Amino acid sequence: MRLDAATLAEQVAKVDVRAIARVMSLIENRDPVGTAVLAQLTPSRAQASVIGITGYPGTGKSTLIDQLITAYRRLGQKVGVLAVDISSPITGGAVLGDRIRMQQHADDPKVFIRSMATRGHQGGLAHATGEALRVLEAAAYDMILIETVGVGQNELDIVQIAPIVVAVVAPGLGDEIQAMKAGLLEVADIVVMNKGDHEGADRTMRDLQAQCRMVLRTVAHRDEGILELIAVIAEYRRIQDLNGSRCGKTTERLVQRGATSGS
Amino acid sequence: MAVAAAPLRILIGKVGLDGHDRGVKLVARALRDAGVEIIYTGLHQTPEQVVATAIQEDVHAIGLSIHSGAHNSLLPRVLHLLREQGAGDIALFGGGIIPDEDVPRLKAAGVQMLFGPATPMQSIVNFVKALHVEH
Numbered sequence: 001m002r003l004d005a006a007t008l009a010e011q012v013a014k015v016d017v018r019a020i021a022r023v024m025s026l027i028e029n030r031d032p033v034g035t036a037v038l039a040q041l042t043p044s045r046a047q048a049s050v051i052g053i054t055g056y057p058g059t060g061k062s063t064l065i066d067q068l069i070t071a072y073r074r075l076g077q078k079v080g081v082l083a084v085d086i087s088s089p090i091t092g093g094a095v096l097g098d099r100i101r102m103q104q105h106a107d108d109p110k111v112f113i114r115s116m117a118t119r120g121h122q123g124g125l126a127h128a129t130g131e132a133l134r135v136l137e138a139a140a141y142d143m144i145l146i147e148t149v150g151v152g153q154n155e156l157d158i159v160q161i162a163p164i165v166v167a168v169v170a171p172g173l174g175d176e177i178q179a180m181k182a183g184l185l186e187v188a189d190i191v192v193m194n195k196g197d198h199e200g201a202d203r204t205m206r207d208l209q210a211q212c213r214m215v216l217r218t219v220a221h222r223d224e225g226i227l228e229l230i231a232v233i234a235e236y237r238r239i240q241d242l243n244g245s246r247c248g249k250t251t252e253r254l255v256q257r258g259a260t261s262g263s
Numbered sequence: 264m265a266v267a268a269a270p271l272r273i274l275i276g277k278v279g280l281d282g283h284d285r286g287v288k289l290v291a292r293a294l295r296d297a298g299v300e301i302i303y304t305g306l307h308q309t310p311e312q313v314v315a316t317a318i319q320e321d322v323h324a325i326g327l328s329i330h331s332g333a334h335n336s337l338l339p340r341v342l343h344l345l346r347e348q349g350a351g352d353i354a355l356f357g358g359g360i361i362p363d364e365d366v367p368r369l370k371a372a373g374v375q376m377l378f379g380p381a382t383p384m385q386s387i388v389n390f391v392k393a394l395h396v397e398h
Contacts, residue, residue: 018349021321029269092270093295099316100305106312112319117270117300 005036015139023135028128038131044140049237052162057150059170060194062101063220065145069105071226072143078110080141082132084125086149087117098147124148124155159187164236170195171204189236191215271395272322276304278337287328297388314344317353324354324394334361342373354394
């Protein structure tokens, strides 16, 4: 079943989930029809909030997103999620398991979750993630959450496509010097220390607070700290709307975040 | 990266009240090693969740493991939902403890293949790789 680009673009605008998913595959597969659909999509008038969720492996990014979906659904928002996991550099295969934590939302018609494999792309995202984001924007999702692969310190593509970036860390992953290092924590708007009930959490909080502007503590699997996180995200969005920085170029955003060099 | 053939995308998971996931994880791992993108949904999925996930993930096929004895209701339910939602082109295969006498009926209903205990892993990999057709 192959449809032409105009039909697919029309169906995406009507939030036909099958078409949205199919267009994302076409884009991932670098199919020219996918490019043609993108050219015909118009972002919905109400601008989506795009939030990047990044952080070290195993810190609870997917569980945090699961709770964010619940919270935003309670507020009546339509939520899209792009969850990126790594492809095997040897076989090209992948086990995309982020959405296991989010499956309670699988059959909610106001939630769309898509797993993406990196397919060799470096930087923490798949090559097609930015374009998949445009598809969700055209389908008028209110909140779009993008989960990067579990990153080290230098996979920062997310900064270029998400106006608000949340870095998730966990207690016990290093001392204050780790918190001082450049990279992930430096470019994040909000640092979330998840697993806030684990040993060493108080110490890690103090270290992070000494180095980062905005640090929140969560226990995602118990839904603790999620409302505070949502409030802070909303405040960031409000400030960005006020000073127009959401429309700024990536380099401007990086400079605003205090990064030393653009792109 | 050079343009390569698009990888197969396969949903692998378990439906219903059934916690036996050792086998299904081995299958997921073997398919990963064969270059397949596996969307792994984990345990205790409802047919509704499986079908919604398959559509959002635009998979070529769904592979479900069932050791609970509920295959005669769960697998046809998944097929029904797929067709109802215009996704009848997504193939369904299964594995687990499924008595021989149930197999013909399930296949007639539209389940493409059922893999019983002691199936060589390569048979499953070969079956999945043969699914690489336009859907």
